[in-house]
Amino acid sequence: MLFKNTSILPLGLAVLGALNVTTAGAQDVEAIYQQNCAACHGKNLQGGSGSSLVDGKWIVGGSTEDITRVIQDGLPDRGMPPWKGGLSAEAIRGLVIYIQEQEQAYQSEQLDSKLAATSGVFSAQGETFELQTLAELDGVLWSLAFLPDGSALITAREGQLWHYRDGALTEIEGLPEVWARGQGGLLEVGVHPDYSENGWVYLSFSQSTDREDAAMTAVVRGRIKEGQWREQQTLFSTDADLHSTSRSHFGSRFVFDQGYLFFGIGDRGQKALAQDLSRPNGKMFRIHDDGRIPKDNPFVDTKKALPEIWSYGHRNPQGMAKHPQTGQLWASEHGPRGGDEINLVEPGVNYGWPVITYGMNYDGTPITSLTKKAGMAQPKLYWVPSIAVAGIDFYQGGAFSGWQNRMLVAGMASEELHLITLDGTEIVADDIILKGQGRIRDVNVGPDGHIYLLLNFRGEDKGRIVRMSPVKGSDTD
Numbered sequence: 001m002l003f004k005n006t007s008i009l010p011l012g013l014a015v016l017g018a019l020n021v022t023t024a025g026a027q028d029v030e031a032i033y034q035q036n037c038a039a040c041h042g043k044n045l046q047g048g049s050g051s052s053l054v055d056g057k058w059i060v061g062g063s064t065e066d067i068t069r070v071i072q073d074g075l076p077d078r079g080m081p082p083w084k085g086g087l088s089a090e091a092i093r094g095l096v097i098y099i100q101e102q103e104q105a106y107q108s109e110q111l112d113s114k115l116a117a118t119s120g121v122f123s124a125q126g127e128t129f130e131l132q133t134l135a136e137l138d139g140v141l142w143s144l145a146f147l148p149d150g151s152a153l154i155t156a157r158e159g160q161l162w163h164y165r166d167g168a169l170t171e172i173e174g175l176p177e178v179w180a181r182g183q184g185g186l187l188e189v190g191v192h193p194d195y196s197e198n199g200w201v202y203l204s205f206s207q208s209t210d211r212e213d214a215a216m217t218a219v220v221r222g223r224i225k226e227g228q229w230r231e232q233q234t235l236f237s238t239d240a241d242l243h244s245t246s247r248s249h250f251g252s253r254f255v256f257d258q259g260y261l262f263f264g265i266g267d268r269g270q271k272a273l274a275q276d277l278s279r280p281n282g283k284m285f286r287i288h289d290d291g292r293i294p295k296d297n298p299f300v301d302t303k304k305a306l307p308e309i310w311s312y313g314h315r316n317p318q319g320m321a322k323h324p325q326t327g328q329l330w331a332s333e334h335g336p337r338g339g340d341e342i343n344l345v346e347p348g349v350n351y352g353w354p355v356i357t358y359g360m361n362y363d364g365t366p367i368t369s370l371t372k373k374a375g376m377a378q379p380k381l382y383w384v385p386s387i388a389v390a391g392i393d394f395y396q397g398g399a400f401s402g403w404q405n406r407m408l409v410a411g412m413a414s415e416e417l418h419l420i421t422l423d424g425t426e427i428v429a430d431d432i433i434l435k436g437q438g439r440i441r442d443v444n445v446g447p448d449g450h451i452y453l454l455l456n457f458r459g460e461d462k463g464r465i466v467r468m469s470p471v472k473g474s475d476t477d
């Protein structure tokens with residue numbers, strides 16, 4: 001497993017800004033730091049009689065395990081006291097995440113300048129490229145999927161499905177009604193691998209049935225004919241007693257594989273239900289691409305379990321892709337504050353939320369001190385601070401030949417595009433290739449090998465479809 005702490009400058013600054021106004025009594029991590037550590041390590045972790053905790057230099061090491069051990073046991077020879085007896089395991093867990101957040105905020109500026117464009121040309125990881133805005137659309141752009149002719153379908157969470165072709169946009173009429181509140185609305189769009197023969201287009205969205213104040217993610221397919229959504233079939237939906245009033249964590253993305261459809265649903269803000277196999281919250285699912293339930297799904301014979309479940313213990317899966325060589329299913333998962341994850345998703349496996357996590361609550365209070373537990377899978381990669389991880393795709397194509405079979409990962413809050421290198425089933429490198437261009441919700445490799453991003457901007461009700469295209473040397477075109 002690779003641990004990577006990458007930047008989330010706005011959160012880091014917000015944390016620093018909040019230091020002086022910490023309210024008394026809260027088990028809040030900033031307060032714990034200020035009371036116990038600031039005297040030696042400085043108010044902003046910059047160092048004093050104790051060393052800087054943000055300069056990226058570590059006596060023992062910078063991993064979660066190393067920092068935890070130093071805080072627990074101290075470094076008696078050097079004057080760092082042990083905190084095992086004085087602070088709870090949860091408090092120490094929070095401090096480790098806090099130190100990792102602050103370190104990243106500090107390191108982020110250097111990266112900003114390294115990745116900035118020169119005369120409109122970006123360069124990262126052996127490739128040079130430019131960005132071109134293809135279209136600007138209202139709403140939160142959520143998902144993009146290519147049709148065989150190279151045109152694309154795009155969802156806006158507010159409930160619109162667009163067809164983009166050669167610079168022109170057409171809105172598809174007659175879509176199902178979506179519950180567009182909070183993070184809910186129209187989500188994923190997917191195109192069947194045999195679309196040329198069968199014409200099926202798949203959608204996921206938050207669906208409300210007889211209870212108007214509650215919803216759950218549903219999956220349908222239909223055909224687009226003369227700009228109209230037609231012949232809809234419901235492939236997955238739940239009764240109203242399984243719906244939730246929460247406006248968060250709906251999932252979901254699609255992967256098609258050998259006649260199956262994989263998709264995920266988030267915990268819907270009800271953490272504990274991610275461990276409950278009778279509920280759809282916090283699960284990955286596998287169905288046949290016509291909605292039938294596969295007879296060999298891992299929980300078909302488990303009493304009360306939903307038979308569509310493939311894996312569980314997920315918080316909010318927001319990206320999913322099939323590895324082009326191994327066929328394995330990879331997924332990103334939106335963690336809490338700290339603890340965004342990349343997982344290799346396998347049948348029947350428990351991914352641990354909320355029993356284990358590398359994150360804490362957004363207010364700085366702990367969720368658990370546990371990051372590992374027997375019977376629960378570890379992520380292949382996690383980020384502290386969280387990047388607000390979203391869509392993922394594997395690169396295949398001729399345009400960026402150096403990135404073959406590597407994973408592209410979109411970050412929203414961090415406004416980053418990551419390029420992840422795998423060796424078998426392990427992640428061996430995580431590099432940022434684009435930064436500060438907007439919140440990236442989805443990333444897709446086009447049939448032309450160019451990379452397509454859906455960007456949104458803080459405080460704006462518009463999104464952009466952006467293409468990353470290689471820039472060749474001046475002697476070629």
Ligand code: HEC
Pocket residue numbers: 033036037038039040041049050051052053057058059060061067070071075078079080081083095
């Ligand atoms: C009495 C002063 C003092 C206090 C209080 C203190 N530390 Fe330290 N800490 C030190 C010293 C001294 C070192 C070793 C610095 C060196 O040798 O360069 C150290 C080292 C560390 C290191 C390892 C740094 C590295 O570069 O590897 C960590 C992590 C750390 N402290 C965290 C904390 C945390 C978290 C707290 C509060 C719970 C805390 N410390 C409270 C004095 C202190």
